[in-house]
Amino acid sequence: MLLLLPLAITWFGAVALAPFDGRRRAVGVVAVGVMVAAFVALVRLGITVWTSGPVEMVAGDWPAGIGIRLRADGLGIAFALISLGVLLAALAYEVLGGVHERSLPSLVLFMSTGLTGVFLTADIFNFYVFFEIAMTASFVLATYGKQVGHLRAALTFMVVNLLGSVVFLAGVASLYHVTGTLDMDGVAERVNGAPTASVLLIAVLIFVAFGLKLGLFPFHSWVPLVYRDTWPAVAAMLSAALANIGSYGLLRFGAGLMPRELSLTASGLIVIGSLGILYGAIQAVSPRTAGEVIAWSSIGQVGYILVALGIGGPVGLTAAVLYSIINSLNKLVLFLAVGLRGWLVGAAFALAAFSVAGVPPSAGFFGKVAIFRAGADADRVPLLVLVVVGGALSLIYLFRIYQRDYWARNHAAPPSPLGARVLVLVLACGIVFIGLWPEPLLALSANAAAALTGGGS
């Protein structure tokens, strides 16, 4: 019951709000209230998971093995919390700044349902279904603004991601073919009995699908086009919440379901990730609009997650989880700050930029330290150099935006609503606060990684 609560709250909230005009302030406030309730329910579930182990339920009281299982473990809860938190912040930001379209609040709630479901399911086909709920809501959200540019971005986003979904669906069907089950535990158990070559092929299919979602280096071409042209709050939702499906999927399917294939391809993943870090950072130096720079930056940032996943082991996986969470927070603040004008905003942007570069005392520092430690444990010296170079480059490109947008621009444009600006500043201070007191987040990530490797909850 506890497990269903966050899903049910957002789902019924979304359905109930769908007929109402989201541009009215009251509807937006109700939607934020529903999100807060779902977030509280998720925190409550999280406390149960952290103190007494994973929570499970089988839908419809079917015997285990036949019914579809929902399961909350450390990893799922960590990703669900950060994604729901990001959506909550982005929705509150949009409500404070004034909603432009009637469907926005209800769509954000639908997307929360889909995302929470993805992170709390223990069935690979159910994973696909929730994933499509979140994706469909995001396709419509991407058109927010309804200018030709927004529509073009939404079309590109939709076509590329539909292709990714088809590839993932093929991967799920093949996994079912070789294991005869859709339950994650069953798949993890039986996949070792299948021939390595066919499982490797499936692993590649799933890697491509999640790489597309996440905007990893060789599958990144849609990212700058889409993030440049979508509305800032929507770009924040897509890149800081929806993209978490990609990193969670890589962790769950790679380290959780197919660890043998993951260790076979580990060096390849590290190479792809390192190329992504360099390529994203170098490309981010040249573009002219802030959205594009952050998009290229995010391509580089997800490279770190892939590198950490490639290094593997408890240290590497903890680093991957920690980095995904911190990366979500950074991108949330960066995208939201880009959409605003007025004083306070530049400060928020600068704080998030320092976090991306990994300057202490921001949260990003601990993300970089985790990657650094994982690289040092694995004796990979080039990686250590890469982390430092990547951090330095990110400081350069983000401060080029700062120069152009906050120093050089004349502030003739009217400042944005104070509420939205204060919210962004509070979020940015949150990043610094996590940097000053990182222990809870470190424990959360270690717990999440332990859920993958079998130890702990």
Place this chain on the structure above:
Amino acid sequence: MILALALVISVLFGCGAFLLLKRDLIRMAGGIILISNAANLFIVSAGLSRGREPIYPLPAGERISDPVVQALVLTAIVIGFGTVAVLLGMIYRTYTARLAKAVDEGDETGRTPMSMPPEDRVAD
């Protein structure tokens, strides 16, 4: 049977991928439809086994075909149908928005409003 299905899936996917790369948005939607149907066929073929229909009471001693893939493909078809509907809606919205823009400003790009909108360079 396996060969026939593999051929059908590959031809469907190939045609879909070809159409997907077109500039014309309706053809692009056609490509998505073909590709998602190739995926549906792929799911059916993942549980390909000859046998009796899986309806209770099950005949003893005979092979039963796998019912799970039917349920999966039914779900996948419904999801695919929904997404194609959203895609067509979005294409129509793009069409009307570009038509309005072309009427307002005069469209010199020479493309029809039914194609992917050109990228405008963002002014600094």
